[in-house]
Amino acid sequence: MADFATLEELKGRLDWTLDADEERIATTALEDASDLARLHAGREWPEATSAPRLVRTLVLKACKRHMNNPAGYNQSRAGDETLGWNEDQGENAGTVYFSREEIKLLAQLGGQRPGLYSAEISAWNSRIRPVAAGLVPVDGGGDKFPLFSSDEHPW
Template structure:
């Protein structure tokens, strides 16, 4: 786990009873697992402070509202659930912004990237432009490069 139960109890403004301590420990484990999923598996001893903060935020958010209510009234006992967090309402979750932060901390940046691609078994000759790609059927290879000045 990326945070301790003592750190979680410092984040809430009431004294946790035995059931809340048990639920809080589970929430910390769930939030740590989610942080690993959205970010990466950081060693506990060197986990970034922001990851610990996000885990504590998610766990304390769950402790404050374990059922995911968006509205509650004392008179006539009205309860409501919102679709703001969809299937995550009533569970430990990270917001979109928190997920983005975890991805950035893990070195994952969304966007386009360029990846060099080469066919399996490509044989590069001694001169530029003689690369060949293996093929099925007659002949053993197909020219990969056609320009003697460079591969592209």
């Protein structure tokens, strides 16, 4: 499966020239980010070029974030060797990851539509009875409002 972005595209977004070891890390980051993009989008594009351009942009953004800070530090100190990790990243510290907003965007690009769905269910071999709603008068003389339903009494 092809990556959504190339190493040359990633190099163009970085502020420094990569050495051989950093190129190896960048290549694996592009592979990981592309796999994660497919996972979060919930679909496979036959070719990387058939995916929306924004998928490539998000992959490059995640890889740049990883290359700028491969260990996921949010604090560093030279004097006493203090290092700290960003708690927001959690288990993703030091790995290629997408933010919550990026994951939602990838899901939308993949065709997933968030929302609430409902389905009517019933027991096997049961029959659904029509509901006769009781109507209550409304102040101002408008349409009556359905309030209560009963088979025996209308109110």
